[in-house]
Amino acid sequence: MKGIITVIGKDRVGIIYNITKILTEKNVNVEDISQTIMQSYFTMMMIVNLSNMNCEFKELKDSLETLGSELGISIKIQLEDLFNAMQNI
Amino acid sequence: MKILHNKIFETLRMIEEENLDIRTITMGISLLDCADLSGERARQRIYDKITKYAQNLVSVGEEIEMEFGIPIINKRIAVTPIALIASSSDDKDYTSYARVLDKAAREVGVNFIGGFSALVQKGFSKGDKILINSIPQALSETERVCSSVNLASSKAGINMDAVKLMGKIIKETAYLTRDRDSIGCAKLVVFSNAVEDNPFMAGAFHGVGEPEVVINVGVSGPGVVKSALEKDKDAPLDVVAENIKKTAFKITRAGEIVGKEVSRRLGVPFGILDLSLASTPEIGDSVARILEEIGLEACGTHGTTACLAMLNDAVKKGGIMASSSVGGLSGAFIPVSEDEGMIKAVQSGALTFDKLEAMTSVCSVGLDMIAIPGDTPESTISAIIADEAAIGMINNKTTAVRIIPVYGKTVGNTVEFGGLLGYAPIMPVHQFSSEKFINRGGRIPAPVHSFKN
Secondary structure: OEEEEEEEEOOOOOHHHHHHHHHHHOOOEEEEEEEEEEOOEEEEEEEEEOOOOOOOHHHHHHHHHHHHHHHOOEEEEEEOHHHHHHHOO | OOOOHHHHHHHHHHHHOOOOOEEEEEEEEOOHHHOOOOHHHHHHHHHHHHHHHOOOHHHHHHHHHHHHOOOEEEEEEEEOOHHHHHOOOOOOOOHHHHHHHHHHHHHHOOOEEEEEEEEOOOOOOHHHHHHHHHHHHHHHHOOOEEEEEEEEEOOOEEEHHHHHHHHHHHHHHHHHOHHHOOHHHHHEEEEEOOOOOOOOOOOOOOOOOOOOEEEEEEEOOHHHHHHHHHOOOOOOHHHHHHHHHHHHHHHHHHHHHHHHHHHHHHOOOEEEEEEEEOOOOOOOOOHHHHHHHHOOOOOOOOOHHHHHHHHHHHHHHHHHHHOOOEOOOOEEOOEOOOOHHHHHHHHOOOOOHHHHHHHHOOOOOOEEEEEEEOOOOHHHHHHHHHHHHHHHHHHOOOEEEEEEEEOOOOEOEEEEOOHHHOEEEOOOOOOOOOHHHHHOOOEEOOOHHHOOO
């Protein structure tokens, strides 16, 4: 099971550090990262592997969202299924 | 599978800025085995069956919403037309069945339950008559029950006795819910060629050819289509159609994955996906605004029917490519009170009742959520239904009438239904009488092209 983490907001020091810290705690492996500036916003996307996650999906989601509000950016995690279904024939 | 960075953000934008959502997951439940000589026993069985099958519907819906990150707005239930079930009993009034449906809906936490219905396109059975006569009371006493009556089909023609009766029933429903702007009529729809697997309210019911229990999904996304068109301002219409198709494809895929996941987790078969551009009163969630994006100054002006025809067809094509389970109504809805752009078009005088009728010959349903003066005669409402049924019958399509003669209000007033049902200015109807025509009763025979065997 894979998830996609998306981050949108103003760039600042420590975004990736803080996110990966949470992921490490939950035993979630990062498989891909890409980042770019879109419409003057910093956007980042991570594909993560949730197979060995040591908590419920909701707990991970809540931790990331809490971090997002602390940093003043949007951090979301969703299962990759929706993106695959919509963007691939 | 590699997904490009910008595609990820495109999907997110659709959800967050363009109101892409799963409009409804509707569980269809067969009540055929609940019929009983004793009405009381039948109602107990109905209650037990609904609350058993649908007990986890809402929680599973919320779980998937959280994990997939796409809003699922409504969780609903559709049941076998109650006229079929209740007719085994010797009850003379079926309001108590509506109360039981309402109670079951409340228990499992769904906001609407459809199926207080009768299918009378070719004539009334005993249960049909009783059910139809119970509709006004049932809708005034319950909160979540939706009712529908199919009174015409391409195969059977139009049951004009039913057309006449429904004019009266709609007026009575408006009267009994007069303290709430006649809202009962917003939960009552009259069909020609009703579909048996439609997940959208108020017209959802679980057809007799359907399985024991099934999950049907309704997806929406007028905002997504509109913003896809904004990118090609001056492109020719075939390019516009292509854009609509591609967008419909993506929306359909989102619905299909959610529907299949809901069905897997509930252990209930997946039925169909209904890709309908169903608007809401929210800004950016309007079908009228799509038509205006194509190039009309206001929805309702000349050219509207052509734009809508193209939109409806392109939506279907994109949907069919995306999933083999497309069904229901699939196309574009044109409700007035539920569509911000339609409301504005009516207020500015661009959109009239007659133009709406023309639009229904190419949209996916019919005259929907239109508020008319409370003193409109029964026969005029029946005649509106007859016109709409004729369009459906001749064109082999579903048409519907959901019209609200708002008690005590007239042209110039606005009526507020609240929530997804929205608000609407009262629209004028023709003043000339149709009474003699309606009083003839009988039936309009099926058209010649229905004899295909």
